[in-house]
Amino acid sequence: AKTGENETAGGVTADTSGDTVKVGLLNSLSGTMAISEVTVRDAILLAVEEINAAGGVLGKKIEPISEDGASDWPTFAEKAEKLIKVDRVAAVFGCWTSASRKAVKPVFEENKALLFYPVQYEGLEQSPYIFYTGATTNQQIVPGLDYLKAQGKKSVYLVGSDYVFPRTANKIIKAYAEANGLKVLGEDYAPLGSTEFGTIVNKVKTAKADAVFNTLNGDSNVAFFKEYKSAGLTAAAMPVVSVSIAEEEVKSIGTQYLAGQLTAWNYYQTTTGPANDKFVKAYKAKYGADKPTSDPMEAAYTAVYLWKAMVEKAGSFEVEKVKGASDGVTFEAPEGLVTVDGATQHIHKTARIGKIGDDGLITEVWNSGSPVKPDPYLKGYPWATGLS
Amino acid sequence: MLRIEKVHAGYGRSTVLHGVDVTVDDGSVTAVLGHNGAGKSTLLRAAIGLLKPRQGMVLFGGEDVTKLAPHERVARGMAYVPQGQQCFPHLTTLENLQLVADGRRGGKEALASALDLFPALNGLLRRRAGLLSGGQRQQLAIARALITRPKLLLLDEPTEGIQPNVVAEIEQAVLSLAGRDGLSVLLVEQHLGFALRAAHRYHVLESGRVTSTGAGGTAAEPAVRAALTV
Amino acid sequence: MTAGGLSIRGLRVVFDGFVAVDGVDLDVAPGDIRFLIGPNGAGKTTLVDAVTGLVKASGSVRFGETELLGRDVHRIARLGVGRTFQTAALFEELTVLQNLDIAAGAGRGPWTMLRTRRAVPDDVAFALEAIGLAGRRDTLAGTLAHGQKQWLEIGMLLVQNARLLLLDEPVAGMSHEEREATGELLGKIAADRTVVVIEHDMDFLRRFARTVTVLHAGKVLSEGTVAQVQADPKVQEVYLGHAAAESEAVEA
Amino acid sequence: MTVILGQLFTGVSIGAVLLLIALGLALTFGQMNVINMAHGEFIMAGAYTTYVLQQTITDAGVSLLVAIPIAFAVAGAMGVLLEWALIRRLYTRPLDTLLVTWGVSLMLQQLARDIFGAPNVQTKAPDILTESTSLGGDVSIANSRLFILGLVVLAVVALTAALKLTPLGRRIRAVVQNRDLAAVSGIPTGSVDRLTFFIGSGLAGVAGVALTLLGPIGPTMGTNIIIDAFLVVVVGGIGQLKGSVIVAFTLGMLQAMVEYLTTLSVAKVIVFVAIVAFLQWRPQGLFTLRTRSLA
Amino acid sequence: MKALTEMNPRLRAWLGFGLGALVLFAAAPALLSDFRLSLLAKYLCFAIVAVGIGLAWGRGGLLTLGQGVFFGLGGYAMAMHLKLADAGPGNMPDFMELYGQLDELPAWWAPFANPAFALAATVLLPMLVAFGLGTLVFRRRVRGAYFAILSQALAAAMVILLIGQQGTTGGTNGLTDIDGFFGYDLDDPVNQRMVYFIIAAVLLGLLALTRQLMRSRYGELLVAVRDSEERVRFLGYNPANVKLVAYVVAAGMAGLAGALFVPAVGIISPALIGIVPSIEFVIGVAVGGRAALLGPVLGAVAVAWAKTALSERFPGTWTYLQGAMFVLVVAFLPGGLASLWGMVRRRRETPPAPAPVTGDQALIKEVAV
Numbered sequence A: 001a002k003t004g005e006n007e008t009a010g011g012v013t014a015d016t017s018g019d020t021v022k023v024g025l026l027n028s029l030s031g032t033m034a035i036s037e038v039t040v041r042d043a044i045l046l047a048v049e050e051i052n053a054a055g056g057v058l059g060k061k062i063e064p065i066s067e068d069g070a071s072d073w074p075t076f077a078e079k080a081e082k083l084i085k086v087d088r089v090a091a092v093f094g095c096w097t098s099a100s101r102k103a104v105k106p107v108f109e110e111n112k113a114l115l116f117y118p119v120q121y122e123g124l125e126q127s128p129y130i131f132y133t134g135a136t137t138n139q140q141i142v143p144g145l146d147y148l149k150a151q152g153k154k155s156v157y158l159v160g161s162d163y164v165f166p167r168t169a170n171k172i173i174k175a176y177a178e179a180n181g182l183k184v185l186g187e188d189y190a191p192l193g194s195t196e197f198g199t200i201v202n203k204v205k206t207a208k209a210d211a212v213f214n215t216l217n218g219d220s221n222v223a224f225f226k227e228y229k230s231a232g233l234t235a236a237a238m239p240v241v242s243v244s245i246a247e248e249e250v251k252s253i254g255t256q257y258l259a260g261q262l263t264a265w266n267y268y269q270t271t272t273g274p275a276n277d278k279f280v281k282a283y284k285a286k287y288g289a290d291k292p293t294s295d296p297m298e299a300a301y302t303a304v305y306l307w308k309a310m311v312e313k314a315g316s317f318e319v320e321k322v323k324g325a326s327d328g329v330t331f332e333a334p335e336g337l338v339t340v341d342g343a344t345q346h347i348h349k350t351a352r353i354g355k356i357g358d359d360g361l362i363t364e365v366w367n368s369g370s371p372v373k374p375d376p377y378l379k380g381y382p383w384a385t386g387l388s
Numbered sequence B: 001m002l003r004i005e006k007v008h009a010g011y012g013r014s015t016v017l018h019g020v021d022v023t024v025d026d027g028s029v030t031a032v033l034g035h036n037g038a039g040k041s042t043l044l045r046a047a048i049g050l051l052k053p054r055q056g057m058v059l060f061g062g063e064d065v066t067k068l069a070p071h072e073r074v075a076r077g078m079a080y081v082p083q084g085q086q087c088f089p090h091l092t093t094l095e096n097l098q099l100v101a102d103g104r105r106g107g108k109e110a111l112a113s114a115l116d117l118f119p120a121l122n123g124l125l126r127r128r129a130g131l132l133s134g135g136q137r138q139q140l141a142i143a144r145a146l147i148t149r150p151k152l153l154l155l156d157e158p159t160e161g162i163q164p165n166v167v168a169e170i171e172q173a174v175l176s177l178a179g180r181d182g183l184s185v186l187l188v189e190q191h192l193g194f195a196l197r198a199a200h201r202y203h204v205l206e207s208g209r210v211t212s213t214g215a216g217g218t219a220a221e222p223a224v225r226a227a228l229t230v
Numbered sequence C: 001m002t003a004g005g006l007s008i009r010g011l012r013v014v015f016d017g018f019v020a021v022d023g024v025d026l027d028v029a030p031g032d033i034r035f036l037i038g039p040n041g042a043g044k045t046t047l048v049d050a051v052t053g054l055v056k057a058s059g060s061v062r063f064g065e066t067e068l069l070g071r072d073v074h075r076i077a078r079l080g081v082g083r084t085f086q087t088a089a090l091f092e093e094l095t096v097l098q099n100l101d102i103a104a105g106a107g108r109g110p111w112t113m114l115r116t117r118r119a120v121p122d123d124v125a126f127a128l129e130a131i132g133l134a135g136r137r138d139t140l141a142g143t144l145a146h147g148q149k150q151w152l153e154i155g156m157l158l159v160q161n162a163r164l165l166l167l168d169e170p171v172a173g174m175s176h177e178e179r180e181a182t183g184e185l186l187g188k189i190a191a192d193r194t195v196v197v198i199e200h201d202m203d204f205l206r207r208f209a210r211t212v213t214v215l216h217a218g219k220v221l222s223e224g225t226v227a228q229v230q231a232d233p234k235v236q237e238v239y240l241g242h243a244a245a246e247s248e249a250v251e252a
Numbered sequence D: 001m002t003v004i005l006g007q008l009f010t011g012v013s014i015g016a017v018l019l020l021i022a023l024g025l026a027l028t029f030g031q032m033n034v035i036n037m038a039h040g041e042f043i044m045a046g047a048y049t050t051y052v053l054q055q056t057i058t059d060a061g062v063s064l065l066v067a068i069p070i071a072f073a074v075a076g077a078m079g080v081l082l083e084w085a086l087i088r089r090l091y092t093r094p095l096d097t098l099l100v101t102w103g104v105s106l107m108l109q110q111l112a113r114d115i116f117g118a119p120n121v122q123t124k125a126p127d128i129l130t131e132s133t134s135l136g137g138d139v140s141i142a143n144s145r146l147f148i149l150g151l152v153v154l155a156v157v158a159l160t161a162a163l164k165l166t167p168l169g170r171r172i173r174a175v176v177q178n179r180d181l182a183a184v185s186g187i188p189t190g191s192v193d194r195l196t197f198f199i200g201s202g203l204a205g206v207a208g209v210a211l212t213l214l215g216p217i218g219p220t221m222g223t224n225i226i227i228d229a230f231l232v233v234v235v236g237g238i239g240q241l242k243g244s245v246i247v248a249f250t251l252g253m254l255q256a257m258v259e260y261l262t263t264l265s266v267a268k269v270i271v272f273v274a275i276v277a278f279l280q281w282r283p284q285g286l287f288t289l290r291t292r293s294l295a
Numbered sequence E: 001m002k003a004l005t006e007m008n009p010r011l012r013a014w015l016g017f018g019l020g021a022l023v024l025f026a027a028a029p030a031l032l033s034d035f036r037l038s039l040l041a042k043y044l045c046f047a048i049v050a051v052g053i054g055l056a057w058g059r060g061g062l063l064t065l066g067q068g069v070f071f072g073l074g075g076y077a078m079a080m081h082l083k084l085a086d087a088g089p090g091n092m093p094d095f096m097e098l099y100g101q102l103d104e105l106p107a108w109w110a111p112f113a114n115p116a117f118a119l120a121a122t123v124l125l126p127m128l129v130a131f132g133l134g135t136l137v138f139r140r141r142v143r144g145a146y147f148a149i150l151s152q153a154l155a156a157a158m159v160i161l162l163i164g165q166q167g168t169t170g171g172t173n174g175l176t177d178i179d180g181f182f183g184y185d186l187d188d189p190v191n192q193r194m195v196y197f198i199i200a201a202v203l204l205g206l207l208a209l210t211r212q213l214m215r216s217r218y219g220e221l222l223v224a225v226r227d228s229e230e231r232v233r234f235l236g237y238n239p240a241n242v243k244l245v246a247y248v249v250a251a252g253m254a255g256l257a258g259a260l261f262v263p264a265v266g267i268i269s270p271a272l273i274g275i276v277p278s279i280e281f282v283i284g285v286a287v288g289g290r291a292a293l294l295g296p297v298l299g300a301v302a303v304a305w306a307k308t309a310l311s312e313r314f315p316g317t318w319t320y321l322q323g324a325m326f327v328l329v330v331a332f333l334p335g336g337l338a339s340l341w342g343m344v345r346r347r348r349e350t351p352p353a354p355a356p357v358t359g360d361q362a363l364i365k366e367v368a369v
C-alpha cells in the first residue's frame, strides 16, 4: 500500500471531504527573503482567522498549512507540489520573488491547481492557474514614471537587484523613457542579498540624474540607502522612487536615511477608509502595535478574501469552477475596491505614490483616482510594443 | 619522587602496558630499556598525562596526579622531552624557549643557563625551529624542558640524532643536575652505555611488562643485554 | 648491472643567505656503503634533500650518467633514487602491506593501478620478512612504534628497487640487536646498489661503514676509512669529542 | 578625477570592512585552523547587541560607543561557548569544524528570527555618521566609512600588540602547532584555546557594531560577507596577520576599480580569477612559513 | 551477522548490490506515492554527487566545497538541450524571448540542440573544468583549507556569473518549466517513474565503479596521498595526478547527477549550485560516513529526506533540527552513520581492529607541523 497519499494523474482534486478545507501558505520562513515573506504569511493567517470566525467558506473552516520556501526557488517548487499532491489544498497563497513564482508556475499548471501571488511584479506573464493580486507594471511602475515626468524630472538612474523582476522592469522603464523623452543615465544591478553599494552610489552620484528608480529587493535596500545618505545625496536633490520598499522595510532601514524618498504602491498603512482601519487594527491586535502593515501584506490578505468570494460565487472549491467564476468578483479591500479581471486573472487596483515621512509611515502624494485596469502585457501602451 | 603503580594503558582497543610498576627515587636516575614497541614511550606518556591509564595510579611527590592535565603536572615540577625531536616549527628557536620561560619566576635565568648547556643553539635563536636540523631540534627540546627547572625529568631517547660529543655533554649535564639540584630522571634510552652509566636503577620493559630490574652502572650491562635478547 | 655511482660536484645550498651546503664534492662508488657524519647542522640532511630534489641547489649531482639537479622529486625517484627520512614518514592510515605495495608500484601502468591487489607481490613478501614485520602486515602504519616505523621505511626502499639509497639516521631509536640486523641487511642490499647512510652512532659506523665522509659547516672536513677519520684530530675536535673518542676507542 | 578619488576611497572602505570581518577569522581560522562558519552569526550578534542597547540608551552616539565593548563581550562569550561545547573536540580534524559550525550558524539564524522577529531591525546612527566630509570640490567621503577605517586600524594595532607584546601570541601559535607538546610544556591548552576564541569571536561582534552603520541588521546579515573574509585570510597566508591586512585592501581596491568599469558581478568573478591566479604564484598565500617537515 | 562479516568480500558485494537493487527497483516504487518517489529520485541525484565526494574527500582528503559547480554544469547542459528541444528547431527558449535582448540563439547554446553533444557535455564539461582547475591548483600544491575555501569561492563565482547573464542563462530563475525528456512527456507519471529508474540504475552503476576504484591500488595510493603527499612524491609518483583523477571523477559524477536532476525535478537554478547546496552535499557525506562506500549515499539521502520531512512537520523551526543534526553527527560521530554499523558489530565481538579513519590528518600536518 502506498503511504496513504491518493492522487490522480494530471490535476489533483482538492480534498474537501471533511468539514474543513485546506489551503497552502507558501512563504520563505528562513533564508534571506524571510525578512519580507514572514509578514505576508502573518497577513494571510489573519485573513484566514477572520473568515473562520465569520463561518468559513461554503460552511467549511479553512485549515491553513504552512510550508517554508526557504528563499530557495527549487524548494518552492517542491513544497508547492507537496501542498497540492499530499495535502490536496484547494488553493495556495504565497511566493514573493518572481524567481520563486517562475519556479512554481509549472507545478501549478501541470497539476491544475491555484496559486494566489500577492506581490507587485514585472508583468509579461499570465498563467491560467495563477491569480495576481499585487500590481502589474501599469499599476505601479508606469504611474511611478508618470509621476516623475509630471514633476519635471528629465533623467533617471536605474538601480536594481539582479533577477527577473528588476531586469524586466528596467526594460520596460527604458522603453517608456525613450518614448517620453526621459534619459536613462545608467543601470546597475547587485546580486540579491548584496550589501556593498559604495561603487554603485558613486556612479549614481557622478551621473547627476534627476532621480533614481530603485528596484532593489530585500536586504540590499538597507545598504543602498545608508550609502546614499552618507554620500550626501538627498531626497530633495535626487529623489529615489522605490517599488519594493514598504512600511516593513522602512522600519528596518530607518527614517534617518529615508525621510522624503518616494515609493510607488497600491496601498499604504495610511490609506484611508473603513476597510483599512479594520485591517490595521486587527493586524496590530494580533501581531503587536509596533508592527506596520504594507502593500504585499494587504495584497495577500485581500487574496484570501477574493478566493473566498470566487468560491462562493462558484458554489464549489473546484479549480475550474472557481476560475470560471472569477471575472468581476469584487472585494472592499483595505486599499479600496478591487475587482478581478477574469481574462488576465489580475485585479484592478488603485495606483499610489507616497512619500516616506519622519514617523516611518508613508503618506500618499498622488493616486490614480480610480482602480487601474491590469494590463500585464502593456498592450494599451504603444511604446511597449516589442517588449513581449 | 615518582611512582607509577600497576598502570594499564593503551590506544583505542589495544592495550600496550599491562600493569607496570616503576619508581623513581628523589635525586636518582632510573632507566627504562626495551625493544622497539615494548611500550617505553607509552609509559612516559602515561606518566606526564598525555595518555589516561585505564587502571593504576601515577603518584608524584606523594600526590596522586593521575587525573591531572599535563600542564598541571608540569606546574608541579614534572618535565618531559618526547621522542622524535619535537618542537613548535613556526616559532623561532628563541620563541620555543621563551614560551616556557614566560611568566615563570627566574625564567630568564633558566633560559640563559639552558643555552649555556647547548651553545650551538645560540647561533640559531632567530631561525624558526622547523628549519633546524634534527639534532639541533633535539637539543632545543631538552633545553626547553630544563627551563621549567623541573624536579622530575622524563626523557624519551634524548640522545637520538645528537652528535657524539654533545651526547657526552648531555650525559654530564644529567648526572650533575641529578647530583647537585636533586633532579630525578626517568630515562628511556637505546644507547645502553649512556643509560647504564647514568642510571641508578634500570627496568627492562617487554611487551608492556617489566621483566627485569636492577641497579645501574656499567657493570649491569651483561645482565641487561641478556634480558633484552630473550 | 650496477647503475653507476653518485658523483657530486660543487654542491651548494643556500637558505635566505645562510649557506647550509657549501661546495661539496663527493663520489660514492657503486657497491660502497658510505657513511656521512658530522655535527648537528653540518648539512648532511640538506645534502640528501638536494640530491633528491627537495631543496634547490647549485652545482652538479650525477647518478650514473644522469644529472639530477633541476628535476622534480618524483622524477628523481623514478631514476632509482630512494631515501628515508630522519623522522619517519609513512602513510599512517594504511597498513604495513599497503605502504610497501605503494612503494613498489611507481612504475605500474594505469590498468594495474585500477585493479585490486589480489596477492602479495614477491618483492613485498620478501621485504616484509626482511624487516621483521610479516606478523604485523595488516597493522596500520600509524600505530607502529618508532623503531618499527624506521624498519618499514627501509622496507619501502627495498621494494622501491632503488639503485641509490640515501638513509637518514636509519637506526636511531633502535636497540642494539636491531641495529645489528639492520646493518647486516644493508650489507646485503649494498651488493648491487650504492648506499649512503647518515648516522651519529659510532658503534654502528664502525661495524658497517666501508668509507666515511665527514661534513662540517657545509663543507667536507675529512674523508677516508673509518680508522682514518676517527684518528683525524679535526673530526675529534668538532664531532667525536676527545673523551668520547677515547672511551669509544677503548670499547672497540 | 573626482570619480577616481571616490573609487579609491570606496576601495579602501571595502577593504576596511573586509578586514574588520577577517580579523577575527585571522585568529580563529588563521591561528587555530578552525573554519568557523558561525563567525557571520557572531557578527550578527554584535549588530543585535547595538540594537538592544539602543532600546535603553537612546542617544545614538553613546549607545554606539558603549556597544563596541559589550558586543565584543557578547560575541566573545558565544565563541567561548561554541569552543567549549564543540570545537575543542575537533582540533584533530580541523576541516570538520566547517561542517559543525555550519550547523551552528543555521541554528543561530533561526534563534535570531525567533527572538527579534524575521524582519530586519533598525538602529539609529549618530547624525554625524550619516553625513560625509568634503575633501573639496565634488569629492567627499562618508563619515561612517571613516569611522570604520579608524576602528579597523585600532583593532589591528590592538591585536598585533596583544600577539606580539604579550606571551599570548606565542602560546596561541604553539598550541596549534603542536598541541601535545604545548601541554607538556606547561601551557594550559584549553584556556589558551578559549581565550583565543574569545578574542576572535569578540572581534566579530565589533564588526557587527560597525556594520550597523552600513547595512541591514537581520538574521542572515552574516552569511554574505563571510566567504570573502575567509578568502582574505587564505590569500594573505594562514596565520599571517599582515597578509590579511594587505590582501583586504588590495581586494577592496581591485573590486572597486573593476566594478566601476564593469558590474558588481563581473568584479566579483574577476576578483576570484585573480585569487586563483595569485595562488598559482603563491600557493600558500602571500606570506608563508615553510618548514622542512614532509606533508 | 558474524557469517556476513566473514563472507568472501566479492560475494558480500554482490549480495549488497542485489539488496540495493531490490530496495530501489522493487520496494520503493511499490511503497511510495508518485510524489514521494519523485522526491526519492531527487535524493538519489544528491547521492550520486555524494559518492564522488566520498571518493575525493573521504579517500583523497580533498574537501571540495564546490561540487555544486559541477552539478550545475551537468544540469545546465541537460536543461539547455531540453529547453531547445521544447522550443523546437529554429526557436529560442521561452525565457530568452522574454528577458533577452537577443534576436537569435547565442552561439554557445547552439551545439546543445544536438542530443549526443548535450549528453556528452553533461559529464565531460564538468570533468574538463575540474581537470583545468585541478591541474592548476594541485600542481601548485594548493591544499587543505586553501583548497576548501578556494573551491567554495568557485561556487560563489559561478553563481554570480550565472545570475549576471539573465538573458542567456535565465539568471536567478535558472532554467525552469522543463517538461519533455528526449521525446517523453515528463508530466506523465509513467515517464517520471522511468526517470527514477534511470537514476537508480546510474547510482548503482557508479557505486560499483567507485567500489572498484576504492579497492584498487589506485584507491590505496589516493589514501597515501591524503596522508602524506610529499612522501608519495619520493616514491616516484606525481601526487597532483593522483588527486586529479579523484577530483575529475567526482566532478563527472556530480555533472551526471545534475543532468539527471533536471528531468526528475524540472528545474536547474543557481540556487542549486551555490555555496549552500555545495556545503549540504558535503554535510550529507559527513553524516553518512565519508570514508565508507555506502556512507555518502546513506548520508545524502538521509539529509535530504530529513530536510523535507522536518520542514514539512515543523515549517517554522526545522532549521534548528537540521542544524542540530549536522552538529551532533559530525561532532560526535566522526565516522558518520555508517560507523554505527561497525560499532554494533564490534560490541558483539571484540577482535582488535584499526582505529576509525578520520580523514583530514593531512591538514593538521600541513598547517600545524
Ligand SMILES: Nc1ncnc2c1ncn2[C@@H]1O[C@H](COP(=O)(O)OP(=O)(O)OP(=O)(O)O)[C@@H](O)[C@H]1O
Pocket: B011, B012, B014, B016, B034, B035, B036, B037, B038, B039, B040, B041, B042, B043, B083, C142, C143, C144, C145, C146, C147, C148, C173
Ligand atoms: N597512537 C598509537 N595508536 C595505536 N597504537 C600505538 C600508538 N602509539 C604506539 N602504539 C603501539 O603501542 C606499542 C608500544 O609503542 P611505544 O611507542 O610505547 O613503544 P616504544 O617502546 O617506545 O618503542 P620505540 O623504542 O620504538 O620508541 C607499539 O606496538 C605501537 O605499535
Ligand SMILES: Nc1ncnc2c1ncn2[C@@H]1O[C@H](COP(=O)(O)OP(=O)(O)OP(=O)(O)O)[C@@H](O)[C@H]1O
Pocket: B127, B131, B132, B133, B134, B135, B136, B161, C015, C016, C018, C020, C038, C039, C040, C041, C042, C043, C044, C045, C046, C047, C086, D292
Ligand atoms: N630551509 C632552511 N632554512 C634555513 N636554514 C635551514 C633550512 N634547512 C636547513 N637549515 C639549516 O641548515 C643547517 C644544516 O641542516 P641539516 O639538517 O642538513 O643538518 P644535519 O647535518 O642533517 O644535522 P643533524 O645531524 O642534526 O640532522 C642547519 O643549521 C639548519 O638549521
Ligand SMILES: NC(N)=O
Pocket: A096, A097, A098, A099, A119, A120, A121, A122, A165, A217, A244
Ligand atoms: N516580484 C518581485 N518583487 O520579485
Ligand SMILES: [Mg+2]
Pocket: B040, B041, B042, B083, B156, C145, C146
Ligand atoms: Mg618510543
Ligand SMILES: [Mg+2]
Pocket: B133, B134, B135, C044, C045, C046, C086, C168
Ligand atoms: Mg639531519
